[in-house]
Amino acid sequence: MIILSIETSCDETGISILKATGGNKRPSFSILADTLASQVEIHAPYGGVYPMLAKREHIKNLPILLEKVLKKTKLNKKDKPVDLIAVTSGPGLEPALWTGIVFAKELAKKWNVPIIPVNHMEGHILSVFSKKKSFTIPKTKFPTLSLLVSGGHTELVLAKDWLKYEVIGETLDDAAGEAFDKVARMLSLSYPGGPEISKLAESARQQEKQASEGVRSATGARFQKFSSKKISYPKKLSFSYSLPRPMLYSKNFDFSFSGLKTAVLYLIKKIELKEKLNENIKRAIALEFENAVVETLIYKTKKAIEKYKIKTLIVAGGVSANQHLKKEIKKTFNKKIQVLFPAKKLATDNSIMIGIAGYMQYMKKKKKVPNPIKIKAEGGLRL
Ligand code: KG4
Ligand code: ZN
Numbered sequence: 001m002i003i004l005s006i007e008t009s010c011d012e013t014g015i016s017i018l019k020a021t022g023g024n025k026r027p028s029f030s031i032l033a034d035t036l037a038s039q040v041e042i043h044a045p046y047g048g049v050y051p052m053l054a055k056r057e058h059i060k061n062l063p064i065l066l067e068k069v070l071k072k073t074k075l076n077k078k079d080k081p082v083d084l085i086a087v088t089s090g091p092g093l094e095p096a097l098w099t100g101i102v103f104a105k106e107l108a109k110k111w112n113v114p115i116i117p118v119n120h121m122e123g124h125i126l127s128v129f130s131k132k133k134s135f136t137i138p139k140t141k142f143p144t145l146s147l148l149v150s151g152g153h154t155e156l157v158l159a160k161d162w163l164k165y166e167v168i169g170e171t172l173d174d175a176a177g178e179a180f181d182k183v184a185r186m187l188s189l190s191y192p193g194g195p196e197i198s199k200l201a202e203s204a205r206q207q208e209k210q211a212s213e214g215v216r217s218a219t220g221a222r223f224q225k226f227s228s229k230k231i232s233y234p235k236k237l238s239f240s241y242s243l244p245r246p247m248l249y250s251k252n253f254d255f256s257f258s259g260l261k262t263a264v265l266y267l268i269k270k271i272e273l274k275e276k277l278n279e280n281i282k283r284a285i286a287l288e289f290e291n292a293v294v295e296t297l298i299y300k301t302k303k304a305i306e307k308y309k310i311k312t313l314i315v316a317g318g319v320s321a322n323q324h325l326k327k328e329i330k331k332t333f334n335k336k337i338q339v340l341f342p343a344k345k346l347a348t349d350n351s352i353m354i355g356i357a358g359y360m361q362y363m364k365k366k367k368k369v370p371n372p373i374k375i376k377a378e379g380g381l382r383l
Helices: 040-046 051-073 094-111 120-129 176-186 193-221 258-274 279-308 323-333 352-364
Strands: 002-007 012-021 028-038 084-090 115-119 134-136 144-149 154-161 164-170 312-316 338-340
Touching (some): 002 051, 002 094, 002 352, 012 051, 012 352, 028 352, 040 051, 051 094, 084 094, 084 352, 094 115, 115 120, 115 352, 120 144, 120 352, 154 279, 164 279, 176 193, 193 279, 193 323, 258 279, 279 323, 323 338
Parallel strands (some): 002 084, 084 115
Antiparallel strands (some): 002 012, 144 154, 154 164
């Protein structure tokens, strides 16, 4: 069957066309066309997503992207180009979600096809399987645990089978991505802050590494009696800070990143009493902040893996693009259980993941879909 999938929950407008086969037993997909219009530059001056601007941009982008995917697949020549429309119904920004839903309803009416509403977080979970143009959802060892880390969410989700979810932990305040974005703003970095902080932290990490390797080789060089060359090696970072690892001692699997963000704010205020934030100070703060987030995420994930005897770990959502998180998670869990991350392009919001989740839900529900009139945007929709 041919599926048109639509994503408008935040600041990315996405439309894809997927060919899906195999039903519940062996769901397989081919991506026939995929488009994404990012609004990052429009929201950057505000340091975050501005819902009404997002809505305006989605309304502008949707017809353009639709034309592109229909043209690419040559389905524009048919009266009924697709068999099913999958659209994100939540969670997300309601004005933004409505644009996709209204658009889906108009198309469904015009083409006389069903609509399946999709939970955006379920899309993120299933995004890890789309590595190539064609792919099959493999036999997965259950139970799985999904660490979902995005701009709006930080959740640990247990699943005993596909599409049967239980949220066992979540953030009590800011999401991990949100904390990255807010701390980036404090450091006068651009939006979205995650990749910017990550770049600074990585360069600080590299400097620390080279410095300690340099010290080692310099110490070795003392024994080179006749060496006339002067030895120069990279200096260690001139600044180092210490930030809290929040909620490590709570017995549940919940997170909290707002205290960590406030700790960064106080740290910056304290530094600024003495000196201006220079590049080196920013790098040291970014390093400590990223370490604090990653250590906290891994600590709770490890506890949940042990308690629920998890066989497969899925890490998804925008923050899963973070290279340090990826490296540390692989180092901690890879030899013990299966660990799955999305391809870089699919870590952040996209419509491919909505098509996958839409088909799997449609098959699970034996093709029963809600009356389109009843489909509405649900900003706080839960798994
Ligand atoms: O999943 P996503 O695209 O949108 C939501 O559903 O929220 O996630 C966006 C979030 C932003 O907060 C962004 O700063 C963060 O993902 N992000 C990162 C990285 N790339 C994106 N955070 C840390 N490191 C990254 N490399
Ligand atoms: Zn998302």
